[in-house]
Each structure stands twice: as C-alpha cells, then as structure tokens.
Amino acid sequence: MTINAVIDISHHNGTRLDFAKAKADGILGVIHKASQGQANIDPMYRTNRTRARAAGLLWGAYHFATGSDGVKQAIQFLTAVGDPTDTLLVLDFEPNPSGPSMSLEEARAFNTHVFEQTGQWPGLYAGHYLKEKLGAGSDSVLAKSWLWIAQYGPTAVVPPNWPTWTMWQYTDGAVGPQPHTVKGIGRCDRDKFNGSETQLRRLWGAVA
Template identity: 70%
Template sequence: MPNFNGVIDISHHNGNVNLTTAKADGIVGVIQKATQGQRGADPTYARNRGRAATAGLLWGAYHFGTGSDGVRQAENFLGVVGNRAGLLVLDLEPNPTGPSMSLEEARAFVTHVREKTGHFPGLYSGHYIKQLLGTNSDPILAKCWFWLAQYGPTPVVPPNWPTWTMWQYTDGAFGPEPHSVRGIGRSDRDMFNGDETKLRGFWASETS
C-alpha cells in the first residue's frame, strides 16, 4: 500500500498560515503544537484550529515534553486541547532551552492522557528515543502509535515498535522533497503509512 503525503505539523514558528490553500495543495490533516512543559501554550493554537475546521481538515495537537512532572504536563495539554481535540501526540525530543523529558516522565504523561481520554497518544521522536531506549523496549510507550522524525530517504524504526504510523521526512530544509506547502511555505511534512482512506480511518479511530 502506498504512503500518503497529506499531513503537516505546525506551530507559531510557521506564522500566519492559510490552511484553505494548504488543503488545495493536497493536505488532509494538520497537527498543531498546543503546549510545552507545565504551563506553556502555543498562541496560534486556537486560531489555527478554527481555520482547520473551516477548511475541513483533520485536526490534531501535540505537546512538547520537557524535563518536569509528566502528569502536570498532561494536565496542561488537556486543559488547552480538551479530551476530544483530534489526534493527540507527545513530542519527545531534546529540549534546547532546559532539561529534556525522561522516559519516566513520558510514561506518566501518556498514561495520564490514556486515563482521561481513553486513548494513548501518539509518540513523536527520532534519535532521542533511540538514544534513550537503545536495544531495550518500553511496554508503556509501545502502546502509543509511533511518529518517526527522520530526514533521510528510508525510515528506521526503533525496536520498540513494529512499524511507523507517521513519518516526518522533512523539516522544510532537509530530507526528501517536497519541502513546502502552498499557503504555508517551507514546513514539516509527514507521510502516513497507508493511503488516504486508511489515514481517515485511523484518525477517526483515535478520536472516537
């Protein structure tokens, strides 16, 4: 089954985006940064959520994890997005401005989201999760669907997951083409492991 290149992830760094134009360029789903740490919130989240709804796009939200209490971070995230915001994701990567989230804090985060929503969130990560786990497995994080960040030609999945569900193949500069989306410009773009019909079914199953 072919991979579907119809998902983007955005944050305030993308500025004033036109999601109607992005839809016309083949985008079907948008995952927006909502929160960071225990108190941070992305100022463009509510605005872009409204724009995505107007454009008829699938919607999701992610939380940038930091080195602090995982349950409190999950509460911050759910307080901003609500329990039925669309796809929910934990972004687990090195924090350039302070301590990075640990495996223990990540487990606490995803478990709390599962308790409150009925679904484990997705886990977005790349070399950081490979560094943290090595050849080991983590049975809690393995319950999260996996969103790989890797800007090379071939996705390499950590042993903790049988495959990737989504693959961020470019950050708008590195990785395979295309790097940009009309209405947004250069941006993170994401493959889905399946066709558009499977993507829509997956999105629905994670938000029901």
Template identity: 60%
Template sequence: MLNAVIDISHHNGSRLDFEKARKAGVIGVIQKATQGEGYVDPTFETNRARVKSAGLLFGAYHFGTGANGVSQAQHFLEVIGDLNETLLVLDYEDNPTGSSMPLEEARAFVTHLQRSTGAWPAFYSGHTIKRALGTTVDPILRNCPFWLAQYGPTPVCPPTWPNWTMWQYTDGGVGPKPHDVAGIGACDRNFFNGSELELRHWWMNNEVERKVA
C-alpha cells in the same frame, strides 16, 4: 505511503492559508498546543479554528520537558479543552532551551492521557528515543502509535515499534523533497503509512475510543 500531513507551531507564522493547503493535498494538520507545565503556543486557538473551518483533520501536540509528566499532561488537556475529533501527540525530543523529558516522565504523560481520554496518544520522536531506549522494548510506550522523525530516504524504527504510523521526512529545509506546501510555505511534512481512507479511519478511531471510554 500518503504525503498528506503537516505539523506547525508559532514558528510557521500567523498568516497560513489552510484552504490552499487542502487544495494542495493536505488532509491533516497537527498544531503545537503546549510545552512543559505552563506554556501555550500563541497560534494554537486561531489555527485550530482555521484548520477545522477548512475541513482538515486536526491534531495537537505537547512538547515534553523535564517537569512532572502528569502535570504536563493535565496542562495539555486543559488547554485543548474540547477533545472532539482531535488527535493527541507527545513530542519527545531534546529540549534546546531547558531540561529534556526523561523516559519515566514520558511514560507518566502517555499513561495519564490514556486514562483520561481512553486512547493512547501518538508518540513523536527520532534520535532522542533511539538513544534513550537503545535495543530495549518499552512496554508502555509501545502502546502509542509511532511518529518517526528522520530526515533521510529510509525510515528506521527503534525496536519498541515494529513499524511507523507517520514519518516526518523533512523540516522544510533538511530531508527529501517536497518541502513546501501551498498556503503554508516550507514546513514539517509527514507521510502516513497507508491510504487516505486508512488515515481518516486511524485519526478518527482515537476519537471513537474516547467516546466509548
């Protein structure tokens, strides 16, 4: 396992030093881009430029809500604009400020992204997807690389995925250490299930698929 990916949003503040993070071993940064059908994270554009300037891999995630899945996917793509070298992710979790995304809208979201870009987005979730699917295997969502959120010592995947691609083991406060990253502070930290070479290949392979499509 490789502990080299962080994910951030406006909650992490605006004074982040990605050069320090890179020197501390961070390879990839996944930034919140959008939520629902209209919200845009105010730090998205600035952090995207800074992450890429620091020579780090860049990804963007959308926080799903109960709104139409296709319109949410369109909003996500419109905000990102240039998809070049950008890993796409659907964040599927309980929404504390409104309606949560139903399974059918999650399927619509990832399917629209696949048809629009040529690649399935990664799918981030933890207890929410385990509760929603139970022991069933979802034939649509299983196409997406699985990013597990579980703040404990042992990652456990739902039956839809035979294994996890990334594992968010801490939110910067709960879960195993380390919690902090130089230049960032306490933050969401993630293991990649492989080596650095495999991480870079997997991250960039989605871009290759989009270009071919």
C-alpha cells in the same frame, strides 16, 4: 501504500496561513503545537484550529515535552487542547534546547494520564533521542502509542519497540527529501502516513 498528506506546525509558521490552499495542495491533516512543559500554551493553537477545521482539515495537537513531572505536563496539554473530540493527540519526545529533557519515566506518566482522561493513547513523535534512551530495549507502555518518527533521510529507521512507523516526518522544510513546501503554508514540517486516506481518517477517529 503511503500518502504525503500531513503537516505539523506551530506559531513559528506565522499568523497568515491559508488552510484552504493547503487542502487543495493535498494536505488532509494538520498537527499543531498546543503546549510545552507545565505552563506554556502556543498562542496560535486555537486560532489555527478554527481556521483549519473550517477548511475541512483533520486536526491534531502535540505537546513539546520538558524534563519535569509527566502528569502535570499532561494536565497542561489537555487544558490547552480543550475538547479532545476528533483531535489527534501526540507527545513530542525530543531534546529540549532550553532546559532538561523528558525522561522515559515522565513520558510513560504523560501518555498514561492522557489515555486515562481521553481513552486515546497519544502518538509518540521522536527521533534519535528516543533511540538513544531505548537502545535495543523495549518499553511496553510506550509501545501502546503509535510511532511518529522524525528522520530526514531516504528511509525511516524504526526502533525495535515498534513493528513499523505510522507517520514519518521526512523534512523540516529545509533538510530531507522533497517536497519541502505546501501551498498556503510555505516551508514546513511535512509528514508521510503509512497507509491510505481511509486508514489515516481511522487513526484520527474520523472513520468508524
């Protein structure tokens, strides 16, 4: 089974989000941009974390990757996240429109450092860029991370490095299958989870 119960957002979604309405609309988890590169922290991360948790939502954080030292980016990410307890961690591995993009080697260094510091392998959010980099090959380090596939079509095509997808971003709020909106949030990235609510909570560490 799959459930359509996760959104991912950043400061681009605005400052007046109503997470209680989002929860009432069926959303269980929110994954928010925490950082980018080696220096940037999303200005709405901490505020929205407080509001989302107050509404009873699961909370996650992602790092937008750039083409630079993977360990230094991981340090920046963990600094932005703060206490990682009950926070789902993700590396956003996609083309960087404003500079060099992260390499597979840098991604391995990032994910390994996060694991060494937290005991949690971060999820890997990726789409065509990862497929181009991996081709038909495999990557044993990145395979330790659960896959969050971005593909705005009727089905999610998974790289051979993973047996299946864990989450699927099926729309950016404009392109892709419906629904595109969430009450209290508006148009946004929406994500399906490949499993039940109990399994989702287990991924988050909210269920033993």
